[in-house]
Amino acid sequence: MTVIEARGLRKEFTITRSLGRLRRSKRVLAAVDGVDLTVCEGELLGYLGPNGAGKSTTIKMFTGVLTPTSGHLRVCGLEPVPQRTRLTRQIGVVFGQRSQLWWDLPLRESFELARHIWRVPAVEHAARLRMLRSRLDLDAFLDTPVRQLSLGQRMRGDLTVALLHAPRVLFLDEPSIGLDVVSKQAVRAFLTELRDAGDTTVVLTTHDLADIERLCRRLVVIDHGHVVHDGTLADLHARYGSRRRVIVDFEAPPTTSLDLPGVSVESRDGAQVTFSIDGTVTTAGALVARLPELGSIRDLTVTEPAIEDVIAQLYASPAEAAPRA
Structure with a gap:
């Protein structure tokens, strides 16, 4: 079932510039320009783009904060702005730099206030809170005032608040920003469980490419308001010619070479x-099977292509030159 459907989605902003005491010039900027996107129930979608690409503007239109200038948009079968009250009961939102928790109250009371705001029945609330307390390991700081929590603890609390009313769609905007390694691992592990359960659709915007590699099976990249990639991470690597590397330490420098299609020697030391x-014909396994022909092997390492390199290459390409997904 489709939970998010956008066709020709566009959002324009008017920028006013002073040309003197009395004169002003106006320019229309399209922050989102013709985005077509369909997200199905249970997906965990990675939504990437450089600063100013239109990511946050898109999310704000999805959640009813901004009104689209033109285009068709439905989230959970509803129009986000005209039906915003109904929509908020079906979505959860977490912004990495903002909190939905009450600063001076213990975390437990923030959860209780959220129950009344969302009008969740007490029995249902208790059962869902019990599950989230276990998965996010909240018990150690449930009675601690929010102002005394670490950033990682607050993020786990915000995730809990966003999910207490069992939303169909969860929007995460930079959820791991500023977190230490341990807290990032805890959040990623929870989101992996959420993805595998398939009960909640998740749209994740982040600059942390490790989050994308570990969590997202589908990746949408937006640049200058246009979708420039929509597919898997493997598709992205294939599109930009990413290469796996096999680093081999021989007992002695090899004196012969291998003739395998799609395999080249990158360096010798x-x-x-x-x-x-390049992955077109020969696999890493096929290459490794042939390596003994070159000599005795002391050590061997297979490295995957770095997503950072691929994304940097994509951002460096003109958006209008990249084919639409």
């Missing part, structure tokens, strides 16, 4: 040879 595989 004494007895260490780095092979590059």
Whole structure:
């Protein structure tokens, strides 16, 4: 079932510039320009883009904060702005730099206030809170005032508040920003469980590419208001010619070479040879099987292409030159 459907979605802003004491010039800027996007129930979608690409503007239109200039948009079958009250009962939102928790109250009381705001029945609230307390390991600081919580603890509390009313769609805007390694791992583990359960659709915007690699099976990249990629991470690597590398330490420098399609020698450093595989014909396994022909192997490492390099290459390309997904 489709929970988010956008066709030709566009949002314009008018920018006024002073040309003197009395003169002003106006320019119309399209922050989002013709986005077509369909998100199905249970998906965990990674939504990427450089600063100013239109990510946050898109999310604000999805949640009813901003009115689209033009285009068709439905979230949970509703128009976000005209039916915002009904929509808020079906979505949850977490912004990494803002909190929905009450600063001077213990975390437990923030959850109780959220129950009344969302009008969740007490029995249902208790059952869902019990599950979230277990998965997010909240018990140690439930009675601590929010102002005394660490950033990682507050983020886990915000995730809990956003999910207490069992939303169909959860929007996460930079949920791991500023978190330490341990807190990031805890949030990622929880989101992995949420994705695998398939009960909640998640739209994740982030600059942390490790989040994308570990969590998202589908990746949408937006740049200059246009969708420039919509597919899997593997599709993105294939589109931009990403290569896996096999780094081999031989007992002695090899004196012969291998002739395998799609495989090239990237570098040599004494007895260490780095092979590059484009993935079109030969697999890493096929290459490794042939390596003993070159000599005795001391050590071997297979490295995956870095998503950072691929995304940087995508951002560096003109948005209008990139094919629409």
